[in-house]
Amino acid sequence: MDVIGKSIPRIEAEDKVTGRAKYTADFSSPGMLHAKLLTSPHAHARIVKIDTTEAKKAPGVRAIVTGQDIPIRVGPHIQGRPLLAIEKVRHHGEPVALVVADSEYQAKAACKMIKVEYEAIPMVLSAADALKVNPSLVHPNLASYSKDNKVHPEINTNVANRTKIRKGSMEDGWKQSEIIVESSFFFPQSDHAAMETRCATAEIFPNGVVEILTASQAPYDVKKLIHDHFFVPLEKVHVKVPLVGGGFGGKAAVQLELLAYIASRAVNGKKVKLANSREEDFMTSPTHIGLDAKVKMGATKTGQIMAAEITFYFIGGAYSDEGVDISKAAALNCTGPYKIDNVWCDSLCLFTNHTYATSFRGYAHIELTFPIERTIDLMAQKLQMDPIDFRLKNVIRPGDTTPSCAELTQSNIGDVFQCLNRAKALIHWEEGQKTVVENERIKVKGVSCFWKTSTSSTNASSGAVITFNKDGSINLSCGVVEIGQGTKTTLAQILAQRFKMDMGKIHVMMDVNTEVNPEHWKTVASSSTYMVGNAVLRAAEDAIQQICRLASSVLLCNPEDIDVAEGKAYLKSNPKKSLYLKDLVHGYQYQNGNAIGGQVIGRGSFIMRHLTHIDPSTGKGIPGPSWTVGAQAVEVIFDPKTYTYELKKAVSVIDLGKVLNLMGATGQVMGGMSMGLGFATREGFTYNGEGQVLDTQFRTYKMMRYGEQPEYVVEFIETPQIDGPYGARGVGEHGTIGIAPALANALSLAVEVPLNKLPLTPETIWQTKRGESNDSL
């Protein structure tokens, strides 16, 4: 009956291979109206005039809304983003007006008929633009926005947030450093590019109930924001989320839901659907943040890292959204999994005239890992040490502290040393890091370590409720969204394991409905298994206690004398003396008709513990309950003649505490590596001189395709996280994190010049080799 660790197929699998699985855009109903957005062609411009006269007369049009009709500003940390542009537009693709019509094509046709007059404003299109003296300001009224106390925007600048890490003494650190390396790094904004574009429908009922159907990772945030901004009582906001076609952090941001609500409100509460086209999903909805970074690192001649000075300039785009928090998370974990006693870091999130950024798989860690792991390789090179030996000498261990001075234990840090050693074996490091193969091509290998913590709200919480059917089978209700990560299957396993019950007897409600499911913070940060898994275990415990209490009255013993397994409650001392769960969970009935007990309903909840706010002057604080660590390696064959390369092999070894579902976890990591390779090799927005995004379709926004994948090798180390369910740590994002630096480390060796910019297209490598690199800072 052991199901933990087994590769239990995902429970919604059959629906997905038959086309029956339903996603938000698959739901429609007769009479439903459609909304479409008119978006800005400019990156930064004042709106002089909007004329909707002609558009209002267009066939099928029922309402048109512009920014002045909704004078509110939203945002998770700084409330600076209007739902529809007010006074000015700050990025190409920003929503300017919304048209509601009988059909989508009519709404779109009417959008074209809206006349908008713009007046250009100087643009901020790079970190350098944002930081120059007397810059053009993306938010001149920054001081007037409401904000939470965790962010520190700098008024009259383009700095949306600054986080400082001051650990140890830099003076001592540099004094003890005999070798110093210093370099700059860059990657542009890119995208989540989930295959399902974002979509939401809204309907407002006469009794005031607002019903939202959305492709969201954060349904409870949607509920809260509808309440906060439109004063709808919380109990009247019902948010439903069916299966979601990929999230990767991009669907944790709340955007279309609020616009759909506005659209419905404009047509007297009728149901309205708002679906992004791919182009809108790229340039109107939030993206993956870009980064300019500088790292200076010092070490002794024997290879001990003594000091690191790190500056991150995050290219946050037009609005702060989660960018400000990502920049904070990057600071708190800025060194990667290495013991460095003297650390100085300033991490800035900058306002620019790009699409605004939000959470992306790896939340600050994919970003910080690229500059750090490149620097580690540059240092090893300068020390003439093997890059793996150098890492092994410096990896963080229990007893060390993080840059934010959080204390590490075996339970919360795991074993990065072992991960790296195993990765070294799996990539066959002993063959040599660089060899010449057929046709004068060069086979090279690169490695990277990584860590990742959740950066959760300090009071993030989850709940789980279990009820029973009359045959003794179990229903699980929780607020986790199924975005492809398979958490609901894992939760069912956790429940089955606790009840020592067959998986087939566990039913998990697949959709989320905030009206009935207990709240879960949001489905992000690879934390659902940890948080909801713990809540589920507690719900199971609660139900089992109720069952044992009831069974003890029937079996005439104490509740402690009873255990539950295989659909029965039995006497531990004599398992043959047992009762079927089905005869207990809806109350026990004696032969004479008397009944006792009643329905068993298991309740479980979980709240983050011991997390703290961050000291604004030193960065001290505890950002997450644990760090998942790992090591990755990439092998490529580079052709020095054409500057092309072939991905041969990619390895990940991750300490996830305890494997709950082997194929599930392996698939998460392999998919993450694939996304990491996409990010490293080809993804990234380019812009024209007007700040317009050029890559708004998959024709030029390149994605990994079938056949380009290397051989993937994934292994796990299991150092239990004591407070994780069955010792498990989360593992959704981690495969993505260290791939880009591992590849850049390998290719830098092949080309014999440092490759510190992403994506690594043949042309950028060729240009770097020719010395054409133009650092933006």
Add this chain to the structure above:
Amino acid sequence: MIPYNFDYEKPSSFSEAISIYEKWEVDGKNPIYYCGGTEIITMARMDQIQTKGVIDIKGMPECLDFGWEKDQLVIGAAIPLAKLEEEKAFPLLSRVCNRIADHTSRCKITIGGNITGKINYREAVLPLLVADATCVIASKTGMKQIPIHDVFDGKVQIQPPEFLLQVRVERKMTTLPYLSEKRTKIDRIGYPVVSLAAIHAEDGIRIAFSGLCTDPFRSLSVEEELNNRSQSLESKVQSAIEKISVPILDDHHASSAYRKFILSNLLVDIIKEFDEVSE
């Protein structure tokens, strides 16, 4: 989703198509001929094409012809690229088609649509340029055959209501040694940074390019340099590149310097390979 409406007809003869076109033009419908339609749909949804009348030419037998007529390979305008890729009647064309868009799209994209389209690349035209193909054009007076070099000047110059019905290639052109290469920004599926198709005819190398400049082209003066036996390999390639009279593209797919780098590598390879064949 296409944000406007249009009329749609699928005539069964080209004369019917032409009369529909003329009528719709008078009616102000701004009619367009529709073959594979992939480009029209993708441009229409982005509002880059406006029309109130779509004339689908896949219903007329001439457009669906595919096969040998004496010593001529006849390819109807409505033949999908995937079919040309698979049938290999003209191996160079098969190879070039294999690299246009992706396989499923090629089941829909037609040769007529590709070479007369608005997209810059129109790679299917490259083998036709080097093979001196003939275009069969539907006109009010019937079908007329015109050498491709007389209709193709960067773009296919056919004035509606006339339209392309077929292309024809001489058998001897389909049996010559050939090479084609395509380089993209990074992967296999994508717009060409440089795409070229070449054959080795009796008079030497013939070569046509796409992705390099705004429009596809074949240049006799480039070929002359490549076939200049008195020059070394490197200087042949260098002078050939210098003979390209239109600006080499410099855009977000690739810089012009990088395009030249790729091009010179490819030309060297091609000359070497052809030399091996002819030895």
Add this chain to the structure above:
Amino acid sequence: MNRQIHLNINGEEKSVYIRNADTLLTALREQLGLTGAKPGCENGDCGACTVIIEGMPQKSCIMLAVEGIGKQITTIEGLNNTPIQQAFLEKWAFQCGYCTSGFIMNCHALMEKHPDAEDVVVENWLQSNICRCTSYQEIKEAIHSVLSKNS
């Protein structure tokens, strides 16, 4: 503006009200409730809307519904317990499931046409679809398991 046409879908004759400008994808999803074909780009770039027409894979977003008249159209809903669906299950060849219908339709057409396809053919066909969740290794294992069974 709207007109009635008849389409043969999954072996059944269906009447559908469409605009001439409607794509087949729109007709399938909005008129027939066949939502297995997904809009991922509506531009012919991602393959999530792939259906099979006369034995060949077609992206239903770059085909007008009127072009489907008189053709045999098969959607994912028309497949029942085929080897490739089973293989996708066994090899964990999907996560979020959004691209899955399109991938399966393309694979199914490939198997029917080239039951013993070599790697280069498989690659040529399957590069037409994008999957963002998996690593493609899983999909490769799925299609290979089916091809080798057949040969």
